[in-house]
Every structure is written in structure tokens, then in C-alpha cells.
Amino acid sequence: MRLNIQELLRGDGAIPFTCEVDPAELDFPSVAAYRSPLSARGSVVSSAGLLTLKGEAKVSLLCRCDRCGKEYEREDTIPLETVLAAEHQDEEDPDVFLVQDDCVDLDEVVTTAFVLGLDSKTLCRPDCKGVCPRCGHDLNEGPCSCRPEADSRLAVLGQLLHEDEQEVS
Ligand SMILES: [Zn+2]
Ligand SMILES: [Zn+2]
Missing domain, CATH: 1.20.5 (Single alpha-helices involved in coiled-coils or other helix-helix interfaces)
Incomplete structure (x- = not known):
């Protein structure tokens, strides 16, 4: 979803938003299935010439444990906090999202936060002991x-x- 923030480009203010992003195309070996869309809410705030987007996204996942291979349900809450750049000032900076045609691409902001926030290791529990390398016993x-x-x-x-x-x- 694209959020029009034209009024924030002219002066201070805030625009709340909610959006849902379908994560089906995001393919991770540790994610067996998505149980819900990425559901985000928050607001874009303009203050003293600085545009920031803050909020959070929630998603239900069926994950696969990296150690024992068991599938388990998980709820993730991903904090959204990013700076928006009105002009093409810092395109190299991955933390800055560009405002194009007075709009913010919320899908891009939410999916990027989700991808960066996904743990490098997904474990069914923090102390998962895994399986025996010889007999495969849990x-x-x-x-x-x-x-x-x-x-x-x-x-x-x-x-x-x-x-x-x-x-x-
Ligand atoms: Zn496990
Ligand atoms: Zn064994």
C-alpha cells in the first residue's frame, strides 16, 4: 500500500496508517508457512523538517527449528522505525526510505523490517537440544x-x- 503524505511535506503533522502485506513471496528456509499477513499499524510524523515512520507489524509464522527440525507456531512483533527522505539525498543508506510522488511505499517498509528482523537462528525453544546425529532421536x-x-x-x-x-x- 502506498500512503500519500503530501500534507506532511508542507508542514508538521502526523498521518496514522494500517496496512496488510502478503508475505507469501518472501521465502525463508526457516519459515514453513505464514499463518497471517504482515499486519502493520503506526504513523508517519513530520517534525522540524524530519519525516519518520514509527509503528509495529505483527505476523504469525509456522517456523522450522534449526536444531531439531520440528515445526512450531510463532508470533512475531516487528518494530517499525525508519527515517523517510523527501529527496534523493541518501540513496545508499539502506535505513532511509525515499518518498516518491508524495507517497511512502508501506509494503516495502514493512517487508524490509520483517526481513531484517528475522532471527538468523530459529529455535523451537532457546535451549533446544536438537537430535542425535547417530540415531536421529529428539x-x-x-x-x-x-x-x-x-x-x-x-x-x-x-x-x-x-x-x-x-x-x-
Ligand atoms: Zn528444536
Ligand atoms: Zn542416538
Whole structure:
């Protein structure tokens, strides 16, 4: 959705907004499905010649845990806070959104905030223990019957020490 903020370009004021963005095309390996659109609300404020957009977006996700692979439901609230530039003054700055034809592209602001805010690791719980690399058992449900792998370097060291002992005696 494009929000017309023409009146803010002339003087101080605020324009509230709500918008919904369909995130279906945003493809992340950790997101199995979107349960809701990105639902945003907030306002664009003009104060002392500075245009800022503030608000928050909410979305329900079905995520896939990076450690155990289990799918889990999650609600994300993404803070929206960005500076808007009326002119092409700082196009290199990714934190600044341009106002074009007196309009702000809310879809772009919301999707960018969502993409940047998505955790690099998605875990079903902060202390997820993952799965056993040998049998695939979910270690959150308790230990499996695999024996812990002996550290091969220690085993070799033990062997060497043992050989030394034999030589001395
Ligand atoms: Zn997990
Ligand atoms: Zn195991």
C-alpha cells in the first residue's frame, strides 16, 4: 500500500496508517508457512523538517527449528522505525526510505523490517537440544541409547602412553 503524505511535506503533522502485506513471496528456509499477513499499524510524523515512520507489524509464522527440525507456531512483533527522505539525498543508506510522488511505499517498509528482523537462528525453544546425529532421536524428549562417542584423539594418546609403559618395564 502506498500512503500519500503530501500534507506532511508542507508542514508538521502526523498521518496514522494500517496496512496488510502478503508475505507469501518472501521465502525463508526457516519459515514453513505464514499463518497471517504482515499486519502493520503506526504513523508517519513530520517534525522540524524530519519525516519518520514509527509503528509495529505483527505476523504469525509456522517456523522450522534449526536444531531439531520440528515445526512450531510463532508470533512475531516487528518494530517499525525508519527515517523517510523527501529527496534523493541518501540513496545508499539502506535505513532511509525515499518518498516518491508524495507517497511512502508501506509494503516495502514493512517487508524490509520483517526481513531484517528475522532471527538468523530459529529455535523451537532457546535451549533446544536438537537430535542425535547417530540415531536421529529428539534429545528434548530425553537421552537416546547411543553411547557418547569417545574422543578419538584422547584414545590415541592413551594408547601411546600405554606403549611407553610397556617399553620401560
Ligand atoms: Zn528444536
Ligand atoms: Zn542416538
